[in-house]
Amino acid sequence: MITPINIKGSIRRRLLIMLLGGALVLALGLFFVFQRLAVQLAEESQDNILRASATAILDSASVVDGEIQIDLPYSAFSMLSNVSNDRVFYAIKTDQTFLTGYDDLPFPPAPESGNHEFATETYQDETVRVVVTSRAMTTGENPVRLFIALAQTQDGQASLIARVVRISAWVGFGVFVLVVALALITAKATVAPLVRLTESVSRRGPSELRAVAAPVPVEMVPLVTSLNSFMDRLSNSLSRTEEFIADAAHRLRTPLAIVRTRAETTLMRVEREENRAALKDMIRAIDESSRAAGQMLDHAMVSLRTDSLMKAQLNLSDIVSEIVGRMTPAAELRDIQLKFRLDENVTFPGDPVLVQSALRNVIDNALKFSPVDSCVQISAGTLGQFAFVKVQDEGGGFPTSDLETIIKRFSRGENAEGIVGSGLGLTIASDVAKAHGGTLEIENAQEAGACVSLYFSLV
Amino acid sequence: MRFLLIEDNHDLASATVDRLSLDGHVVDHAATLEEAADFRATTDYDLILLDIMLPDGDGRSFLNTHRSANDPVPVIVTTARSEVSDRVGILDLGADDYITKPFDFSELEARCRAVLRRKGGASRNVIMIGDVEFDSLSGTLKVGPNKITLRNRELRLFEIFASAPEQIFSKSKLLDRLFSYDEDVSENAIEVYIGRLRKHLLGSRVEIKTVRGVGYLLANK
Numbered sequence: 187m188i189t190p191i192n193i194k195g196s197i198r199r200r201l202l203i204m205l206l207g208g209a210l211v212l213a214l215g216l217f218f219v220f221q222r223l224a225v226q227l228a229e230e231s232q233d234n235i236l237r238a239s240a241t242a243i244l245d246s247a248s249v250v251d252g253e254i255q256i257d258l259p260y261s262a263f264s265m266l267s268n269v270s271n272d273r274v275f276y277a278i279k280t281d282q283t284f285l286t287g288y289d290d291l292p293f294p295p296a297p298e299s300g301n302h303e304f305a306t307e308t309y310q311d312e313t314v315r316v317v318v319t320s321r322a323m324t325t326g327e328n329p330v331r332l333f334i335a336l337a338q339t340q341d342g343q344a345s346l347i348a349r350v351v352r353i354s355a356w357v358g359f360g361v362f363v364l365v366v367a368l369a370l371i372t373a374k375a376t377v378a379p380l381v382r383l384t385e386s387v388s389r390r391g392p393s394e395l396r397a398v399a400a401p402v403p404v405e406m407v408p409l410v411t412s413l414n415s416f417m418d419r420l421s422n423s424l425s426r427t428e429e430f431i432a433d434a435a436h437r438l439r440t441p442l443a444i445v446r447t448r449a450e451t452t453l454m455r456v457e458r459e460e461n462r463a464a465l466k467d468m469i470r471a472i473d474e475s476s477r478a479a480g481q482m483l484d485h486a487m488v489s490l491r492t493d494s495l496m497k498a499q500l501n502l503s504d505i506v507s508e509i510v511g512r513m514t515p516a517a518e519l520r521d522i523q524l525k526f527r528l529d530e531n532v533t534f535p536g537d538p539v540l541v542q543s544a545l546r547n548v549i550d551n552a553l554k555f556s557p558v559d560s561c562v563q564i565s566a567g568t569l570g571q572f573a574f575v576k577v578q579d580e581g582g583g584f585p586t587s588d589l590e591t592i593i594k595r596f597s598r599g600e601n602a603e604g605i606v607g608s609g610l611g612l613t614i615a616s617d618v619a620k621a622h623g624g625t626l627e628i629e630n631a632q633e634a635g636a637c638v639s640l641y642f643s644l645v
Numbered sequence: 646m647r648f649l650l651i652e653d654n655h656d657l658a659s660a661t662v663d664r665l666s667l668d669g670h671v672v673d674h675a676a677t678l679e680e681a682a683d684f685r686a687t688t689d690y691d692l693i694l695l696d697i698m699l700p701d702g703d704g705r706s707f708l709n710t711h712r713s714a715n716d717p718v719p720v721i722v723t724t725a726r727s728e729v730s731d732r733v734g735i736l737d738l739g740a741d742d743y744i745t746k747p748f749d750f751s752e753l754e755a756r757c758r759a760v761l762r763r764k765g766g767a768s769r770n771v772i773m774i775g776d777v778e779f780d781s782l783s784g785t786l787k788v789g790p791n792k793i794t795l796r797n798r799e800l801r802l803f804e805i806f807a808s809a810p811e812q813i814f815s816k817s818k819l820l821d822r823l824f825s826y827d828e829d830v831s832e833n834a835i836e837v838y839i840g841r842l843r844k845h846l847l848g849s850r851v852e853i854k855t856v857r858g859v860g861y862l863l864a865n866k
Binding site: 435439442443444446451453454466472476 | 660661663742750752758796797818821827
């Protein structure tokens with residue numbers, strides 16, 4: 187019986203989620219940092235150009251005949267238009283008078299002479315970067331402050347930023363993909379020793395209880411150590427149990443054999459009828475108890491071995507023939523003929539010791555209930571997914587009332603009075619058939635006698 | 646027949662020797678493998694009965710040496726261990742058959758007969774009773790030109806008579822030898838088999854006579 191395993195979480199999944207989460211944060215972080223940097227750089231470079239242009243324009247101002255004369259230098263604008271097709275606006279004024287340019291251009295308050303003030307404004311429905319600066323001049327006797335506001339649209343900057351954003355998005359995505367790949371590899375590599383251990387344990391045969399020899403990482407040593415010690419204890423306990431069962435049989439049967447032999451010898455020597463009857467009762471009781479002990483121990487051994495079948499490919503014909511041959515002398519003692527007919531030969535996977543035990547018990551049962559001078563028919567072949575062995579005797583058959591209960595442990599048919607047997611025979615056979623993916627079927631043959639069929643799975 | 650019994654349990658061994666002697670067999674008992682080897686060196690046996698668990702070594706090692714020496718004497722292993730654990734190995738090791746203790750001596754005899762038959766036993770199993778030739782191994786009677794194969798119980802019954810011609814056997818004695826103890830049979834059951842044997846013996850100078858109130862005997866007409 188395998189109890190369902192309580193599964194909670196997965197190392198691999200947890201590792202993947204953590205690594206992927208990290209990758210996502212990293213990629214997004216990279217993206218934002220790049221974007222921030224791009225905006226800053228673009229703004230700074232635009233400001234620098236604006237500042238240089240404004241200064242150049244102011245520097246070109248001169249006083250001619252007491253009038254301020256500004257000759258807008260070509261270089262100042264070429265600097266601005268250098269980068270892109272952004273439009274440029276300007277406004278120049280003194281403290282009192284607007285001199286030239288766009289008179290509606292936003293004019294932030296100017297800073298001290300020589301300093302530059304930057305602002306972002308909206309002009310003609312466009313965002314513009316404005317620099318304002320001033321210069322002190324002298325027209326005749328009066329000192330005059332000359333102000334300039336120089337503005338430029340931000341299309342070029344926006345497209346630059348967009349480009350940088352695009353690139354940084356790709357970089358972020360690339361980093362993400364790279365980290366995902368690394369995460370998958372890491373997760374797989376981390377779980378790999380566990381998978382290897384699982385494989386090496388589950389590939390084993392059921393009775394293979396050796397310690398794990400495959401190399402394992404240091405973190406798994408405690409697990410493997412306790413696994414090994416568990417298997418060691420299991421294998422010890424299994425072999426102790428088998429040894430105990432075999433030994434128990436020996437200790438039970440040997441004294442019974444002494445008593446039985448003595449009783450038989452005495453029976454051949456005594457003449458008085460009541461002594462003879464007593465001795466016969468004694469022998470019957472010994473037979474009954476040795477048989478019961480034998481079947482109980484057999485049953486214990488079968489239960490033990492059905493948990494860990496030692497399967498080999500068994501030849502149906504060979505295994506049945508051997509048992510039939512083995513049981514023929516016992517059958518002949520009562521002039522019962524054992525007839526074996528093979529419909530179709532086949533091999534099937536099975537534990538030879540268990541299958542033999544099942545066959546022996548079924549045939550033994552048939553012999554017990556067969557009348558003298560009768561015949562037990564054994565046929566074997568395949569039926570669908572099963573190899574079958576059918577044993578039919580010419581006895582009284584099963585009482586119809588207890589066909590159901592008859593294969594339950596210790597239950598015997600009503601007509602079993604006076605026939606030696608513990609009733610475990612069919613239980614053993616049924617257990618063995620079930621362990622081999624098959625079943626035991628009992629029925630009464632139409633003519634006469636009981637019919638017991640054993641089925642073993644072919645795969 | 647001459648048996649070598651290899652058995653370490655002295656009580657069981659002496660009981661077995663007693664029982665087999667009653668059937669007219671000669672039995673030597675060896676308690677260890679060493680003793681067994683001594684017996685083997687000096688005497689020829691028809692059959693060896695080997696206990697699989699012995700103090701000075703497992704009976705399996707005896708089987709091994711026995712087989713590698715190409716010894717033709719058949720070996721029947723007696724075991725008291727669990728049926729499931731030992732069986733397969735015993736036959737693989739080259740025992741001719743095995744029987745689980747405690748056993749019915751009729752079954753042992755049947756197994757011995759089967760093994761000897763398989764091994765092609767010697768012709769000394771043929772005895773003449775009057776003009777009837779009886780082969781206990783193959784279970785045949787030759788009456789004049791006719792060869793009759795006896796069924797198992799007929800064979801065993803005739804064997805009892807043939808072992809001691811002119812001796813009277815009571816119905817109950819014969820019954821014990823012919824039927825196992827768990828079979829509930831009346832004394833009349835024996836008459837069926839006596840009747841069959843008489844039919845087989847028709848035409849010979851031998852017959853089974855009834856001694857009223859006492860039993861039967863085999864005698865010349």
